[in-house]
Amino acid sequence: MxxxxxxxxxxxxxxxxxxxxxRLSILMPVYNERRFVLEAIGRVLAVDLSPLGLERELIVVDxxxxxxxxxxxxxxxxxxxxxxxxxxxxxxxxxxxxxALFRATGELALIQDADLEYDPSEYPVLLxxxxxxxxxxxxxSRFLGAGQGRMLLSHMLGNKALTLxxxxxxxxxxTDMETCYKVFRTSAVRxxxxxxxxxxxxxxxxxxxxxxxxxxxEVPISYEGRHFAxxxxxxxxxxxxxxxxxxxxxxxx
Numbered sequence: 001m002x003x004x005x006x007x008x009x010x011x012x013x014x015x016x017x018x019x020x021x022x023r024l025s026i027l028m029p030v031y032n033e034r035r036f037v038l039e040a041i042g043r044v045l046a047v048d049l050s051p052l053g054l055e056r057e058l059i060v061v062d063x064x065x066x067x068x069x070x071x072x073x074x075x076x077x078x079x080x081x082x083x084x085x086x087x088x089x090x091x092x093x094x095x096x097x098x099x100a101l102f103r104a105t106g107e108l109a110l111i112q113d114a115d116l117e118y119d120p121s122e123y124p125v126l127l128x129x130x131x132x133x134x135x136x137x138x139x140x141s142r143f144l145g146a147g148q149g150r151m152l153l154s155h156m157l158g159n160k161a162l163t164l165x166x167x168x169x170x171x172x173x174x175t176d177m178e179t180c181y182k183v184f185r186t187s188a189v190r191x192x193x194x195x196x197x198x199x200x201x202x203x204x205x206x207x208x209x210x211x212x213x214x215x216x217x218e219v220p221i222s223y224e225g226r227h228f229a230x231x232x233x234x235x236x237x238x239x240x241x242x243x244x245x246x247x248x249x250x251x252x253x
Contacts, residue, residue, distance in 0.1 A: 021107045021130070021131060022106075023054060023057060023106035023107060023108070024056050024057070024123075024127065025059060025105060025109045026044055026059065026109075027059055027109055027111050028040070028041075028060045028100065028113070029100065029113070029114070030062050030069060030096070032069060033067075033115055034068045037069055037072060037073070039116060040114045040116055041076075044056075044112060045079075045082070047123050052128070052131045054108070057104070058082045058083070059103050059104060060114075061085045061096040061100045062096075063087045063096040064088060070086060073086075085100070085103065091197050092197040092199070092201075093201055094194070094197045094200065094204070095198075097194075107186055108127070108183060108184070108186060109183070109189060110123070110126065110181070110182070111180055111181065111183075117223060118140070118180050122181075125219050126138050126140050135215075136184065136185050137184045137214050137216045137217065139174070139177075139181065139183075139217070140176075140179050140180075140183075141179060142179060142222075142223040143160070143175045144176075144219070145220035152225060158239045162178055162242050162243060163175060163177040163178070165247075166206060169207075169246055169247065169250040170210040170211070174216060177202065178203075181221055182202075188209070189209075192205065192209065193208075198238070199241070200241045200242050203243075204245050204249065207245065207246055207249035
């Protein structure tokens with residue numbers, strides 16, 4: 001596996017021809033996930049996408065980890081369907097997602113965190129509406145069915161509040177705006193001109209998709225949330241930033 005340093009924005013996107021859906025690009029931002037990253041990669045690579053007629057590429061971006069994660073990634077054996085890039089310093093989840101998106105070659109893109117809160121075996125559920133029904137954007141909702149798992153009460157309330165704000169501002173009816181599992185046609189998300197460097201990438205993607213007129217289709221997913229002692233990184237401070245991002249892109253852009 002090639003190991004190459006890349007700063008966000010150094011290179012433009014690799015474009016596809018926009019024809020038949022043949023490849024899924026899985027975008028995995030990673031920061032200080034030594035305990036989980038190898039298992040997360042293994043689970044992603046274990047998913048069989050052939051029934052959907054899709055090939056897979058996994059694009060991992062280590063966002064300046066300091067716990068040995070980068071060393072683990074550099075020691076991985078080479079695979080043609082896995083590429084790893086490195087930020088020299090920590091820039092934030094949004095910056096890592098954008099770096100991965102720049103390097104994606106698939107017609108579809110899916111965001112996958114490296115912390116095992118989300119289960120890659122559910123990719124077929126997320127992809128079916130796009131591949132079979134022609135949807136442009138699919139979100140995996142933790143609040144449809146029995147998906148909440150071990151979610152902290154504070155995070156559940158915060159997520160619901162931000163989702164309600166999204167619905168009020170953009171006239172939609174989402175149940176889980178902050179979900180990691182977002183799947184889209186790569187051309188659609190590239191057209192958004194994403195700017196966020198941290199966790200506000202989630203509301204920025206949603207706000208800009210809705211402003212562009214994309215309908216977001218939700219499917220139920222499972223969820224096994226972590227506690228802060230297990231390495232969870234998002235905190236209450238990210239809530240106000242997310243709310244401001246939603247308001248900003250509704251009123252200003």
